[in-house]
Amino acid sequence: MSWIYDLTVLIYALSVLLYFIDFLHNNRKANRIAFWLLSIVWSLQTIFLVIRTIDTGQIPLFTIFESLYFYAWVLITLSLVINRLVRVDFIVFFTNVLGFFIMSLHTFAPTQHQSTILAEQLVSELLIIHITMAILSYGAFSISFIFSILYLVQFNLLKKKKWGKRLLRIGDLSKLDHMSYVLNVIGVPMLLLSLILGVIWGYIKLDPFHWYDVKVIGSFFVLITYSYYLYLRVGKDMEGKAVASWNVAAFLVLLINFFLFGSLSRFHIWYS
Template identity: 45%
Template sequence: MADMTVARLQEVMIVLYAASLVFYFIDYLNKNTVAHRSAFWLLTVVYLLQTGFLVYYIVETRRFPILSLFEGIYFYAWLLITLSMILHIFYKVGHAVFFLNVIGFCFMTIHTFAPNQIAQSPVGEALISELLFIHITFAILSYAAFAMSFVFAILYLLVYKVLKKKKWSKQFGRLPSLHQTTIGMKAAIYTGIPVLLVSLILGTQWAYVVLDEWSIFDFKIIGSFFLIIVYGSVLFLQRSGRLTANDFAWANIFAFLFVIINFFLGGRLSEFHFWL
C-alpha cells in the first residue's frame, strides 16, 4: 500500500511539474502574470514533494542518497529545482528558471521511470502503463491546442474578409475580433509546444524502459520534433514581425496540416506507435 501511495505521488509530481513547465513557457514568451504565478505555485508543490521524498529516503536509509547513479540523478533534479526556486524568489531571472526546470524535469522523469526503479518496484507494471497513459494524454492535448490555433486562424481570415468587404450580417456579431483571434492563435501555440515537448520526453523514457529495440529516428518521433520546429518557427517569425495579420493565420493553417499528417500517417509508419 505504501509503495502504491509513493508511486501515485511521484506520478502526480511529474504531472504537476509538466504543467508548471507549460505555464513557465507561456510566461517566458508572453510575460503573463497569471501564468507566472501558476507556474511558481505548481513548482512549489513539486519542490515540497521532492524534498519530502528526499528526507524520507534519508531517514529510511540513514545516509545521504548520492552513492549511486540512480540516487545521484534524483539529488541532481532536486538541486536544479532548488536553484530555480532561489532564482525565482530572489533574482527574478525568468529565462534561467524556465530552462533549469526543463533540465530538471528530464532528470526527474529519468529517475521516476528508470529501468531499475521499475524492476525493483512492486508496482512497476502500473508505473509503466501510466507513463504511457500520461505520454499519450499530453500528445493528444498538444494536438488539441494546435487544432485551436487552426480554428482561430480560420476565424481570423473569415473576420478579415467580412471587414474588408463591409458585408455585415446577424452572424457577424457572434464572431470574435481580429485581436481576439490573434491572441487565440498565439495562446494555443504557447500551450501546444511545451505540452508536446513534455510528451516527447515521457515517450522517449517509456520506449527506453519497455522496448528492446527502438530508434530515435522513428517516423513518429521525427514527426513530433518537426512539429515543434514548425510551430516554434511560426511563433518566432510572428514575434519578430516577419509574419503578421493574414500571413500568421495562413502559417497556422499550413502548420496544422503537418499535425494531421503526423497523427495519422506517423502512426502507420511508426515501428511501435500502434495506438495512434
Template identity: 50%
Template sequence: MADVRWVYDVTIFLYAASVLFYFHDFLQSNRKVNRLAFGLLAVVWCLQTVFFVSQMTAKLYFPVLTLFETLFFYSWVLVTLSMVMNYLFRIDLIVFFTNVIGFVVLSLSMFAQETEMIEQTKALTSELLFIHITLALISYAAFSLSLVFSIMYLVQHYMLKRKRWSPLFRRLPSLDKLELFSDRLNMIGLPLLLLGVILGAIWGHLVLSAHFWLDPKVGMSTLVLIGYSIVMYQRITDKWRGSRLAVSNLVAFSLLLLNFLFTDISGFHRWM
C-alpha cells in the same frame, strides 16, 4: 462494456443534434436555438465523461491506447475546451466550429475497431506512456482550437478587404482578439507537446531499441515541434503578424495532421 454501449450511441445522436442546432444558429443567429444547442452539448459532455470513466474502470488503465480510445478522448477534450472557451469569452462561433471537428472525430471512432490488449502490449505500457499520450492529445486539441481561430481570422480579413459586411462578419470577434486567442492556445499546446515528446523519448529509451529515433512518427513529431516553435518565435519577435501568422499556423497544423496519419506506418506507434 456492452452495458454502457448505449451511452456511446446516445452521445453520437445528441452530438449530431447539437451540431445541427449550432448550424441553424450559425445561419440565422437564433438565441433560443443556440441555448438549446449548448444544453445538448453539455449533456454530450456528461455522457462522454460517463462512458470514459466506465472504460477506465473496466479496463483498469487510462484508455488512450487504441484508435477508438484515442479518437474518443480527443473528441472529449475538444468538447471540454470549447465549453470552457465559451464560458470565458462568450464566442458562439468557436463552439460551433470546434464541435464540428469534435463530432467528425467522434463519428470516426465508430469505424475504429476496438480490440483487447494482448499481454505483451500490457507489459510494454506504463504510466509514463499514458502520460505521454494524454499530453500529446491535449496539445492536439489546443492546436485544433488555435486552427479554428486562425481560419476565423482569415475569413474576417478576407471580408474586410472586400468590404463585405455580412451578418457573419458582425458575429466574429475582432482581428486582434482572434490572433490573441490563437496565439494563447499555441502557447498552451507547444509546451504540452514538448513535454509529451520528452516523456515518449524516455519511454522509448527504456523499452525500445536504440534505433527508435529513426521511426517516421518520431521524425514527424520533431517536425511538428519545429513548425510550431517557428510560429511562436516569429510571433514573439513580431516578425509575423496578421494573415501571415494565421497562414503559418495552418501550415503547422498540416504537419500535425501528417503526424497523426504517420501513426499507422510507425514501427511502435501503430493502432492496436
C-alpha cells in the same frame, strides 16, 4: 456501454445541427439549446471514459479507438471552457464540427475495446502521461486552428466589405489572433514535454529505440512547425493573415502526423 455511445453520437449530431442553424440564421435560441446539448454530450463522454477506466484498470488511450474518443472529449472540453471564458461566437460550432468528424472516425476505427497484449505489457505511468499530454496539446492546437480559420474568414469579409450580423458575431481580428497565439503557447511546451517523456519511455522499454521512426520524426516536425509560429509572433513580432495561414498549415502537418505517420510507425503499434 454501447447505449451511452449511441446516445452521445445522436445528441452530438443534433447539437452540431443546431449550431449550424445558428450560424446560417443567427438564431440565438438554437445556439442556447445546442450548448446545453453539447454539455450533455460532454457528460456522457465523461461517464463513458470513467466506466472504461474502471473496467480496464487504466486510462483508455492505447488503441486508435480509444485515443480518438479521448481526442474528441478534449475538443469538447476545451470548446466549453473557452466559450465560458471568452465569448467568441461560432468557435464552439467550428470546433465541434471537427470534434464530430473525429467521433465519426472513431466509429469506423478498429473496435478494440481491450488494449492489445503488447500495449498492456508496456503500459506504465510514464507512457500514460506521454500520450495524455500529446493529445491535450493536439486539442490546444485544434482550437487554435479554429481561431485562425475564423480570423481568415473575418479578414476576408472585412476586405470585401461584407457587413452584417455574422461579421459582428465572429469577433474582432485582434481577439481571434490573440486566442490562437495563447493556445499555441500552451500547446507547444506541452507537446515538447510529451516528446521528452516519450523518448525516455522508448529508451527504457524498447530495444532498440528507433530515432528514425516516421512517427518520431513527424512529431518533432510538428513541434518545429509550431515553434516557428511562435518565433514569427514573438521573434519577428508578426501578426495577422500571414501567421494565421501558417497556423492552418501547421495543423495540416499535425493531422498528417497523427493519422498517416502513426499508421506507418514501427512501434506505435497500438494506433494500428
